[in-house]
Amino acid sequence: MRRKKGTLLPIETSILQAGIEFAVRGAARFHGFMIAKEIKDRDGAKLLTAHGTLYKALDRLQRAGMLESDWEDPLVAAQEGRPRRRLYHVTAAGEAALVKALEAVPKRASAGQRPGIVTP
């Protein structure tokens, strides 16, 4: 999807919002499926976010410095009998981008524009 430089896509906003909500609930780090589930529950969607859409957006946010990630210890995953998880967390830049984005939504809506979101 093409978009103006310095804006966030809705999926990126949803990911950052979900990530911050996890942190508020005490889970500072999250993996991809947690985000997909959170977005589905919050938006009341029928389907989880598609694999390609979700992981491409996570990759984009990480390259933009809004998320950071690290892989958990494979031994921990092996002990629990599951694949290792890539755990993400929202950075200060991600939080700032989200705050600015949410502030911009009412302004754009009142100006009759699509609810695109502005980053710093």
Place this chain on the structure above:
Amino acid sequence: MSSLLWFAIALTRAWTATYTRGLTADLRRERRDEIDCDLWEHQRLADLQRTPVSGTAIEILLRLFFGMPEDILWRFEAGSQSAIGKGTQVNESESVLIRGLSVVAIIVAALPVAMGLSAVFGVNGEWAGTWERTIYGGLWASSGVAIVAGLILSKTRPILGITMVVVGSIAVSAFWYWVAIFTVPIGIALTLIAFFRARQTGWPHRGDGGLPSATA
């Protein structure tokens, strides 16, 4: 595990393995591990919530299909970044891979051609001698020919070649709509192969959209 769930997981893994080919080992392993983790968590949640297995399988398939265009775009972006970081090594391995995939793709695309021709010229079966058989057989064969020709042309005439592969794949999926679960991903894979063949010549950056430059 039901056979449908097994199929959904196997197809997702096969697709991930396909589009991550040619990337650096780290990038490939990371994407595959991430998808594996997602599939595992999805199944675990379905078990906890006692969701019907068929529902989980269908949801996995839909997540796969709806995400395919983004996977392809991500592959292009990641491939460019890998190539910058690793020089020509990635391009060489990608070249061998694409050549191999092209051969497989042409064999796969020859299937509707063979089926169409056998329908037109065959003498047995309940449709023998009917005009429907000639028309359908001709259309099947034409769809296959469009895909084969598109794959071959994708290096010299990228836009025309890719368009022919897309049109042929859509036609095949429409003719055999009852097996769309197979024909749609195969069609997407064929289109992806045509894209990668075109990209090897420098397209779309070479700008002419037509014949490759002498240095390509």
